[in-house]
Amino acid sequence: MKPLALERVSKQYGEKTAVNQISLDVGAGEIYGLLGANGAGKTTTMRMVLGLIYPDSGKILYKGKPYSQEQLSMLGYLPEERGMYPKVKISDQVIYLAQLRGMARKDADRNLKAWLEKFNISEYYNMKIEELSKGNQQKIQFIASVIHDPQILILDEAFSGLDPVNVELLKKTVKELRDGGKTILFSTHRMEHVEELCRNITIMHRSNPVIQGSLKEIKKQFNRERVILGADVPIHGLEGVAGVKKVEELEQGNGYTIWIDREETAQELLHHAMKQTVLTRFELLEPTLNEIFIRSVGESNE
Amino acid sequence: MNNFMAVVGFTLRNKLRTKSFVVITIIIAVILSIGVNLPYIISQFKSEEGATQVGYIASNIPEVAEPLKAYLGANEGSKVQLVSYPDAGSQDANEQALKQAIKDGKIKGYIVLEEDAATGFPKVTYKSENMMESGITGALRTALQAVKTENVIKDAGLSDAQKALLLMPIQIEAAQISVTDNVGTGKTVEQQGLAMGFVYAMIIVLFMGIFVTSQMIATEITAEKSSRVMEILVTSVAPLKQMFGKITGMFLVGLLQIVVYIVVFLVNVSLPHNKALLAGWNLNFGDLDPMLYVYALIFYLTGYFLYSTLCAAVGSIVSRTEDLAQAMMPVTMLAMVGFYIGIFGMTAADSTLVKVASFIPFFSPFAMFLRIGLTEPAWWEIVLTLGLLAVTIFVLGWISAKIYRTGVLMYGKRPTFKELRKAMKAYKV
Secondary structure, eight states, X not given: OOSEEEEEXXXXXTTEEEEEEEEEEEOTTEEEEEEEOTTSSHHHHHHHHTTSSOOSEXXXXXTTBOOXXXXXXXXXXXXXXXXXXXTSBHHHHHHHHHHHTTOOHHHHHHHHHHHHHHTTOGGGTTSBGGGSOHHHHHHXXXXXXXXXXXXXXXXXXXXXXXXXXXXXXXXXXXXXXXXXXXXXXXXXXXXXXXXXXXXXXXXXXXXEEEEEEEHHHXXXXXXXXXXXXXXXXXXXXXXXXXXXXXXXEOTTSSEEEEEESSTHHHHHHHXXXXXXXXXXXXXEEOOOHHHHHHHHHHHHHO | OHHHHHHHXXXXXXXXXXXXXXXXXXXXXXXXXXXXXXXHHHHHHHHHHOOEEEEEETTSSHHHHXXXXXXXXXXXXXXXXXXXXXXXXXXXXXXXXXHHHHHTTXXXXXXXXXXXXXXXXXXXXXXXXXXXXXXXXXXXXXXXXXXXXXXXXXXXXXXXXXXXXXXXXXXXXXXXXXXXXXXXXXXXXXXXXXXXXXXXXXXXXXXXXXXXXXXXXXXXXXXXXXXXXXXXXXXXXXXXXXXHHHHHHHHHHHHHHHHHHHHHHHHHHTSHHHHHHHHHTTOOGGGSOHHHHHHHHHHHHHHHXXXXXXXXXXXXXXXXXXXXXXXXXXXXXXXXXXXXXXXHGGGGXXXXXXXXXXXXXXXXXXXXXXXXXXXXXXXXXXXXXXHHHHHHHHHHHHHHHHHHHHHTTOOSSOOOHHHHHHHHHHHTO
């Protein structure tokens, strides 16, 4: 029984369809990536999972059971729009939020101290949110969403607005939570984070789930269409090879990036180049998630 | 239930810790203390001041001036005493001497009498540095009237008893009666004054307790929305629990504030010097109908829950605190109208306006309380008012809860009613 399962869930706002027939399930110890452009229906999907709005059709099951108030305490939510009480002491508001999710005051206090310790910011216990830097506010917000040790964690744009050091810190923490058996639904625009963290993803476009499955499988479906050629001297006539779409010189002048129409073209390119000089590098790249995203979302845009 | 108490506790704690709230409460308490002690403070100053000295020239129509001085001198509580100055020869020299006396602080002003053949009584001019001293001219007028009357009736051959009768001031006593039951309550003037004062004070307290506190709810909800902490709140606790938790918490805050004011008031009133003053005025809070306190509490509760649910709904549809005042306008108007009906209806508690208003739920906490305090409305009228209030609270509470449930999730520009209805349908609330 998967901890979180959506079955053909749809949501209409009047005439407009916000989410159309999305199905997905997330296992324990898994981070599931939910991708999509702005307005693609990610937030609506997450809000339905959180029970804020009810789906028009389809089912959302938590450990096989439908939504009820009790589920609230096992859900953790980090909203895209961050916000805490600016003028309330951090200990007060984080403990309050934990209490709302059914935690005892004492336990909440202990957990908060442990988390602050973990992030090395114990001295913020008695400070107010408005006194902190933006990055530290984000950390507090993150703590607020996980303090009650939720089984299911919903992270909307978890790493936005953070500097690289803090991104690494939070990424490490999210991985630890995953390894601790938590079920995590994760949305972002940053493809490199998805590639690093997620096993399975759904790309949404205009309310529809357009690509779904494991990241590996998805990448296999897309042709390798990019070749990197490395050479110390210029290579001539690359554009002339049949099947080459575009050639770009690398910034450092020590090679080229070449877009091709199918994988076989790569071999012809290799032959062509080897006739002219000794190559320092030859690589047929698998598509990045970024490319997949732009291709799948861009295609249906036309 | 646990969550509910957490919301109540958090609301309460936060508000009580806010600096501005504490400061405002202290300031109002101080103003209240000063207000209560003001009569005493004024009376302290008065006794030091004594009567105002007014000069006149002894030779200036003595047949009027002499009795005037005698009359003012004989009257113990008189605010004005005449001081005579010798004739310096000419009118200019006289005025010069009197002006010098004003300069020296011996007198406040002086009177000049001139023969007036047309009325047969001298024309009197009071001259002083200040303008419009109605207290002094009033006292002089009363005294002159008495002198004039005595001058006229002197030769009419009236007995002393008849003269005394003629000169005695007229007194009107007003007593309130009840026509609904057979036994007239017959409140005395003092009791009426006390009831009036109590109702007046209570309407202000009601307004503060009901509207000012409700407004704080709207502000807090909008603040939660604009700081986006609402996103986490609505996913942690059912919106209804959150809304009524906040309303309850704020109610306790308001109640606490009112209790503080009442305690400050009572402590000040029971200070020895104020007690004596109150006793002198024949005021005794025990004279109030105890039911009036009960009604005050009932109308406070009903009014508060009526306005607070409305304010919560308004607060929930606004995303930014800057827009709140505008969105609150209709509710503010309702509360203001109710308040002013209560205040201005004081002098005409029996008017149709007050009667009609006492059945309109938004105004009835003020208007009906006014009627109960100052007149004797029939029991069924009170029951009807409370019934209407209860129904309105229930209906509005239900609608407000729905609006709240929808509003907290809507960001961006303030939604129209149509958009709100659409969203409600979409959210299935």
